[in-house]
Amino acid sequence: MDIKGIIFDLDGVLCSTDEYHYRAWKQLADELGIPFDRKINDRLRGVSREKSLEIILEKSSKSYTEEEKRRFADSKNRTYRQLLSELTKNDFPKDVTDTLLRLKKAGKRLAVGSSSKNTPLILERLEIRNLFDAVADGNDIVHSKPDPEVFLLAAKRLGLAPRDCLVVEDAESGIQAGKAGGFYTASVGEAARLGLGDFRLGRLGDLLGMI
Ligand code: BG6
Ligand code: MG
DSSP states (O other): OOOOEEEEOTBTTTBSHHHHHHHHHHHHHHHHTOOOOHHHHHTTTTOOHHHHHHHHHTTOSSOOOHHHHHHHHHHHHHHHHHHHTTOOGGGSOHHHHHHHHHHHHTTOEEEEEOSOTTHHHHHHHHTOGGGOSEEEOTTTOSSOTTSSHHHHHHHHHHTOOGGGEEEEESSHHHHHHHHHHTOEEEEOHHHHHTTOSSEEOSSGGGGGGTO
């Protein structure tokens, strides 16, 4: 195995914005009187805003029009962006920066591959865009994970073939997407707890001993 590039998921891998997604969805679900908990939330990891809403509405006794659904998704996104507005570069863990810098020093090319349309905002708030050679996100794709589209685009932007890249993910859908695209996969967080991926990482720094 000769890994030349590493493609990181954003929410729940590089930063803890997965928690903000949870809180914003929880607020919407409470307003609508729909049961929603962390177990259901794990199914939303890596999945687009619209698909996430569909999963939440599975527990609703009512059916909603497309217009209502659009309003719900917009409302969740407003709550989410409100939470993001409090992010600063101090919220980006120092050990993650150190890991990324050491990987770059070792000659690895680094990318972000996220389903989120808020990726540019998060990279800007955390002031980490310049750590990456390429970014592919929810604004660039039609199909969110488990479709491999976002990772294939990230690899293309790195100028590398999937077999030369490792995808790092916290979502089951993300590990599936990595596999479907022909990438090596490493799991953290929820995906690691489920025992998914070619490699399981306790923390991002474990990458340093691996490749
Ligand atoms: C993924 C998250 O990174 O982005 C999902 O894991 C989220 O939970 C998806 O639904 C889309 O995010 P956004 O910011 O475009 O609503
Ligand atoms: Mg994630």
